[in-house]
Amino acid sequence: MEELKNLKYIKLFSVSLLIYAFIGGFLFDVPALPILNESIRVLYFHVPMWFTMIFLLLISCINSFYFISRKKIIYDTKSYTYTSVAVFFGFLGILSGMIWAKFTWGSFWTNDPKLNGSAITLLIYLSYFLLRSSISDEIKKAKISSVYNIFAFAMLIPLIFILPRMTDSLHPGSGGNPGFNVYDMNAQLRMVFYPSVLGFIFLGIWISKLKLVLNVLKNDN
Amino acid sequence: MIIEMIINFLSFFLNIQVEMADTFRSDGKIYVVILVALIILIGIFLYLYRIEKKINDMNKNK
Numbered sequence A: 001m002e003e004l005k006n007l008k009y010i011k012l013f014s015v016s017l018l019i020y021a022f023i024g025g026f027l028f029d030v031p032a033l034p035i036l037n038e039s040i041r042v043l044y045f046h047v048p049m050w051f052t053m054i055f056l057l058l059i060s061c062i063n064s065f066y067f068i069s070r071k072k073i074i075y076d077t078k079s080y081t082y083t084s085v086a087v088f089f090g091f092l093g094i095l096s097g098m099i100w101a102k103f104t105w106g107s108f109w110t111n112d113p114k115l116n117g118s119a120i121t122l123l124i125y126l127s128y129f130l131l132r133s134s135i136s137d138e139i140k141k142a143k144i145s146s147v148y149n150i151f152a153f154a155m156l157i158p159l160i161f162i163l164p165r166m167t168d169s170l171h172p173g174s175g176g177n178p179g180f181n182v183y184d185m186n187a188q189l190r191m192v193f194y195p196s197v198l199g200f201i202f203l204g205i206w207i208s209k210l211k212l213v214l215n216v217l218k219n220d221n
Numbered sequence B: 001m002i003i004e005m006i007i008n009f010l011s012f013f014l015n016i017q018v019e020m021a022d023t024f025r026s027d028g029k030i031y032v033v034i035l036v037a038l039i040i041l042i043g044i045f046l047y048l049y050r051i052e053k054k055i056n057d058m059n060k061n062k
Helices: A007-027 A037-070 A073-104 A113-134 A138-166 A187-220 B002-014 B022-061
Strands: none
Touching (some): A007 B022, A037 A138, A037 A187, A073 A113, A073 A138
């Protein structure tokens, strides 16, 4: 399969970075902060889920654009596959975040704008699957779901990036960009955090490529 | 509210221990990290298992 040809380096990077992230995530020094304590290490596993989700959704959105401009069904299959893997990572992000919230903020779900925003985003993407399964004509399904997918990605940006930063949020980054904030993350955390993000993104691509082969074969049958 | 205040006031003198899930929060909450890492790993494994099952089903149908 052509899709699996360039997977060698992705697999290699994913495995080595994730092994490093899991070892470093548990053993390396972290800043000692009240309330968070050692659970600050959850950062290495919870946040990469969202980075992976957003990265895969971006690829999915680009493929939807390709489908609309080039009218080849393979782009729609790609976009569908990336979205399904991305939503899976989103659910892992919600689950891990709920556990973390229970032991630091005191409850599984708070009315934090970022939590509600990400929940709405996941619901929007779940209705993408409903929309797809409700249309039986292949071309029509591909066209409508491509347009919906682009709309959903356009909704994701304000819901996850803009709105939570405009109000008070328990998440870091309210009133600014957490990426450039030296108080939220120091060099120690970044040393494991970025490899972990890359490792999970590569893992997401790896799973997506496998699923893509499955979906392409399914379409051919 | 008032009863709560009285209980708080009394417990300060009587040194009453409130029962909490302290064992899970002990050792600086490191078990939370282990739980989260496990959830993510198990989630990924189940997802891969589902993909494998779909592939096997497709091979059978051929």
